[in-house]
Amino acid sequence: MSKILAAIDEGGANTLLADAIASIPTLSSSGSASLGPFSAGYSVHGHFASGGVDLIAPSTVRIQHLRFVWQMTLSFGIDLNDFLPHFCLPRVCVDIPCVGRVCTPKICLSWPTIGVSVPFGDFVEASADFGIDVSLSAGQWSVQIAVQNLSQLQFGPATAGILFLIGAAITPLLLFIPFIGPFLAGAVDIILASIGIAGLTGFLGPILSPFLAGLKVPVYQQDKHFKVLPSSGPVDPDVFIELDAVSAQIQHSDEDELVLSVDISP
């Protein structure tokens, strides 16, 4: 049986996988999750950027600093009664000349619920160990790498600033609420503190990690019935070979290489 071998070293793998990862279309999802004490709706989309590739024999492709660049719109409601003190307008009396004293009743207020919508974006990165997956489906060989292990997510520097953005979105909404003036500054601080960095990463982590954990990168795709020479005339038809078996592995000789081995027959 004849065999074709193709090999690329780590430098080549870096280029190959960078192109392959960049070609992955934009991914998106939406849903709701807990953001500190709030239930927040979100819609997120993003794309990947490759990092440094490390080939580890016999079958691991490690990408350091695999990056997912994301944009998210976050929406949630804040019941201000949970954060602001119970407040009542006191009984107010006024002396009306020639009439007498008239008093209004004590009136207790209920703070409203405000809706907040905040768009923001950043990146998250991790080191990912990919396994090599070879399959034949519908007459086509496919070699792809799929994430098997993922390190802890590292959020980009803008993530901490998201709390500031949420605060900036809340403040103008609060300005419209009657009687909130004296409580305004404290309200924003208390709301942001209730979320905190931990609440934010606890919200973003479960949303973003599935994008990375579920990543599959196509490396090679070819029809099993493979045309090696095209027709050059009516009496010179296409020439095909059969790709009978495909395997891929990392081999270590003087350097690590990703080796693709293809058994062929006429």
Place this chain on the structure above:
Amino acid sequence: MNASTDTFDSRALRYIDCYGQRFMREGTYRYHVLSRQEQGLASQEPHTIRVCPRKGDGRNGSKMTQHAVQLRWAKGRFAGSVDELEIEVGDIVLWNCPDPAAPAYEIIGDQEFFASARMLNECGFTHAFGTPGSYAWADAHGSRLGGVVHVKEVACKTRGDLAQWQQQLSKAALVMIADGKAEPAEIEIVAGQTVYFAIVTCKGISVTDRRLLGTSGGPGKDSHAANCA
């Protein structure tokens, strides 16, 4: 600072408003409490106020006793804390519905003098101003009466500031409307304070946020005391 969410209108009372009416003659007075959508559909049983002869001085030796009617909004209608109220000549009744979810409403009596939307004599309207800004008010019934309420912002950084502010809230500002004049025409209060518009005699006015009237002119315009007629 924007004050667009805080409007006021004696024709459409809300939870931070009160309407008060003195009753100067004996008799039985009936009234409805209707939301603005129900105007002219007085299908509910009216409430009653029986005004009896004055037996003596009121509390603290005054010639007037105040009676409060707290309204409730339930099942699409207003109900009073009392359906029938017995008072003495010269007493004042003050209505308020403290439910923020209740729709704007008005008190519609069976006598011309007895209506929150068109206040004549010995009555009043209060509003607590919750948002800083300058609020020009006018009479929706066409008189040139009007004024301005300047509401100052409050910034409380300490508990002491907060306590001081709450003390300020317990003092109301008074605007007297008598003989066709509103005095003072301009007043300054802090956010959260209440203004009592006391109508002693007039030909039937409202105290309405000028922005609700769609008339031109910013705060202060036409704000000096003018004739009712």
